[in-house]
Amino acid sequence: MQKIGFSGTLDPITNGHMWVIGEARSIAEEVVVFLSENSTKAPKFSAEERKAIVLASCAERGWNNVAVQIVKSEYTARVAKRNGVGYLIRGIRSTADFDYENLIQQTNVEVIGGAKTLFVMPPRDLGSVSSSFVKALEGPVGWNWTMKKFVPAPAYKAWILAWLRKEWDSLWRERPHSAEWFERLTGEQAYGGAERHYHNLDHLVHGLAEIRAWAANTGAAPAHVALVKAAFWFHDAVYAHAAGEVSNEEASARLWLGSGLEPDAVRAEEVATLIRATDHFQGGAMLHPLKDTMLSVDLAILGQEAEVYQAYATGIRAEYAHVPEADYNSKRAQILAHLRGKAEAGTLFADPFFTDNYTAAAIANMSAELALIAGR
Known part of the structure; x- marks a missing residue:
């Protein structure tokens, strides 16, 4: 596979997100991180700041085949497909995650005609790590x-x-x-x-x-x-x-x-x-x-x-x-x-x-x- 995408707000990016990006790198030649900028949310860091943090985090690990694209007020799956990315990768931590992500996958493909989704399961030590979890600390x-x-x-x-x-x-x-x-x-x-x-x-x-x-x-x-x-x-x-x-x-x-x-x-x-x-x-x-x-x-x-x-x-x-x-x-x-x-x-x-x-x-x-x- 030439390209695969990973999407999220990433405020902040966590080791769980990094694990999923690492899995994406093992599947495709290039990983595109689609960074959501949602006007209804009040993130700690601006989209440009989050982009810089993601790139620095990947560079620290020697990952030079990861790009970041900011998505503003659009469906990420549609933007991905328009940019030649046929699949998005998502981490599944629980059955609740699967039910939610499966609904999003159906919407992405059947309703808006966007990229399909591949699911991966993170190791146990990263299973509870999310941006909201980190913020609460x-x-x-x-x-x-x-x-x-x-x-x-x-x-x-x-x-x-x-x-x-x-x-x-x-x-x-x-x-x-x-x-x-x-x-x-x-x-x-x-x-x-x-x-x-x-x-x-x-x-x-x-x-x-x-x-x-x-x-x-x-x-x-x-x-x-x-x-x-x-x-x-x-x-x-x-x-x-x-x-x-x-x-x-x-x-x-x-x-x-x-x-x-x-x-x-x-x-x-x-x-x-x-x-x-x-x-x-x-x-x-x-x-x-x-x-x-x-x-x-x-x-x-x-x-x-x-x-x-x-x-x-x-x-x-x-x-x-x-x-x-x-x-x-x-x-x-x-x-x-x-x-x-x-x-x-x-x-x-x-x-x-x-x-x-x-x-x-x-x-x-x-x-x-x-x-x-x-x-x-």
């Missing part, structure tokens, strides 16, 4: 780590950037140069950098979600929430291994103060104080009522589910790939033993909300990593 603490398992990397990055942009705009939409600062912090020179294996966009999303949860469960004042969010946005903006004149945290605080995003000098200094509170060298001297919360948010990753913690530990090792294994293990074990001791004493998370929710898991996670290091 957004929001709670850890949602990004879960979503990452179900969508290709370009779709994941586009999604979290869109989420981060809403968070950013809630703080600084009207401030001068706001858009430029968002691009800077999420770009290659900061959290979006290729060498950022943990202190990256994932870390940023996770921390901001933690702040949301803290605020919702403690009734924190909106002004306090905004201060902690602002500090978290900038606290790891500068992250370099080479020794400089100042620490990364101090450099990040100065970057914040130079951004001009907060015109109120007192509030700007408060944010800088919270950023400096995360500094190993000078943090102890920093005083602010929200310091305990800021430090707890930064350490919250230690108390996550084992799978998320393991991803964190792997990322930390990758960021210190320049350090020899023996040296890394020795230093890492010292740090973990110190932090576990604080957790066992109930002082790792200074904010009670985090103490109550994450202490037990943090002890278990760090103990598991220490055991792994000892066995190397």
Whole structure:
């Protein structure tokens, strides 16, 4: 078969969709993805954005025989046939899917004279993966780590950037140069950098979600929430291994103060104080009522589910790939033993909300990593 089509809204494209496209590639020489633009729906991404995400997701896998065509206010099956595509491929996940798709197939062929449909059944682990399923994951603490398992990397990055942009705009939409600062912090020179294996966009999303949860469960004042969010946005903006004149945290605080995003000098200094509170060298001297919360948010990753913690530990090792294994293990074990001791004493998370929710898991996670290091 020369051509076969695959249609959908793909908002976002999921690993289930990618599996079907892969099956299509095994059947035909060329796959055409017909991307629906429905004026009655309000998708997260525009049709052009979705097209770019689909192409990037296919390119990432080396699939160079996949094209994307946007369909506007037309029957996809009719557009497909008009473009020399005689068959569309669809994934069937359940009997309900089959009944629905069979009705669509009959309509496509018998009513509008369009392309016929071939049905394939995805493997069990992809059987429940759909765009609506992925959309429903957004929001709670850890949602990004879960979503990452179900969508290709370009779709994941586009999604979290869109989420981060809403968070950013809630703080600084009207401030001068706001858009430029968002691009800077999420770009290659900061959290979006290729060498950022943990202190990256994932870390940023996770921390901001933690702040949301803290605020919702403690009734924190909106002004306090905004201060902690602002500090978290900038606290790891500068992250370099080479020794400089100042620490990364101090450099990040100065970057914040130079951004001009907060015109109120007192509030700007408060944010800088919270950023400096995360500094190993000078943090102890920093005083602010929200310091305990800021430090707890930064350490919250230690108390996550084992799978998320393991991803964190792997990322930390990758960021210190320049350090020899023996040296890394020795230093890492010292740090973990110190932090576990604080957790066992109930002082790792200074904010009670985090103490109550994450202490037990943090002890278990760090103990598991220490055991792994000892066995190397």
